Amino acid sequence: MIMPSGVRKAMLTAHVISSIGWFGAVAAFLALALTGVMSQDPEVVRAVYLVLGVTTSWVIVPLALLGLVTGIVSSLFTKWGLFRYYWVLIKLVITGVATYGLLDHARAVDRLAGIATKTAVFGMNLVGTRQELVNDAAGALVVLLILTVLSVYKPRGMTPYGLRKQDEQSRGVAAVDAAPSTAQGIVQPQANTDVQTVTLK
Numbered sequence: 001m002i003m004p005s006g007v008r009k010a011m012l013t014a015h016v017i018s019s020i021g022w023f024g025a026v027a028a029f030l031a032l033a034l035t036g037v038m039s040q041d042p043e044v045v046r047a048v049y050l051v052l053g054v055t056t057s058w059v060i061v062p063l064a065l066l067g068l069v070t071g072i073v074s075s076l077f078t079k080w081g082l083f084r085y086y087w088v089l090i091k092l093v094i095t096g097v098a099t100y101g102l103l104d105h106a107r108a109v110d111r112l113a114g115i116a117t118k119t120a121v122f123g124m125n126l127v128g129t130r131q132e133l134v135n136d137a138a139g140a141l142v143v144l145l146i147l148t149v150l151s152v153y154k155p156r157g158m159t160p161y162g163l164r165k166q167d168e169q170s171r172g173v174a175a176v177d178a179a180p181s182t183a184q185g186i187v188q189p190q191a192n193t194d195v196q197t198v199t200l201k
Contacts, residue, residue: 003077011077015070019151022063023144029055030137037130042120049122052133053113056106064099071095084162087155091147098143105136 003011029052036048072092075082083089108129115122122130158166 002079008074008078011070011074015067015074018063018067018070019144019147022060022067023141023148025055025060025063026137026140026144029060030134030141033130033133033137037134042122045122046116046120049109049112049116052109053116056109061102061106064102068095068099081162081165083159084165085154086157086159087150087153089159091150094143094147098140098147101136102140105133108132 002008032048032052032055036045036052039045039048072082075088075092080088082092112126112129112133115126
């Protein structure tokens with residue numbers, strides 16, 4: 001089933017906006033996370049993790065979920081399908097894993113944001129968690145870059161399911177094209193018979 005053009009464009013627009021927004025928000029997150037690790041000013045560090053908590057909950061997570069949902073809907077109701085092409089399938093898997101990882105990552109952000117609301121001093125026991133935010137954000141940017149490349153270049157290659165569906169559609173079209181020819185072959189002899197009958201009279 002192919003969705004109407006207007007709906008398809010609206011869904012594609014939402015998907016592009018959410019994807020770009022997700023990338024930009026993660027880039028900003030990485031810059032802030034680096035500041036949180038390197039700064040020696042307790043107030044700056046505290047402010048960083050308060051901002052990261054809000055950004056993650058209200059910007060990054062909603063954009064990631066919107067990107068995943070709009071991507072699935074756009075694939076299901078367009079010619080690309082969800083399981084027909086390897087690039088769509090790979091993108092779906094990567095986006096799903098990245099979104100799941102983001103939700104797990106958000107718990108660490110919430111923990112640091114919660115601590116920041118109570119104190120301006122972060123103990124040494126949190127150094128690993130703070131560095132983990134930097135590593136996760138850098139990895140997320142690489143993943144989002146890969147997703148962008150897949151969307152733009154759309155590498156060739158159909159899955160076995162896609163090849164089977166393509167073959168079924170080709171046979172269906174061939175059957176429809178053959179139907180008029182068969183009907184014409186049936187009508188033509190009848191017309192010739194009528195002519196011969198008139199001639200005999």
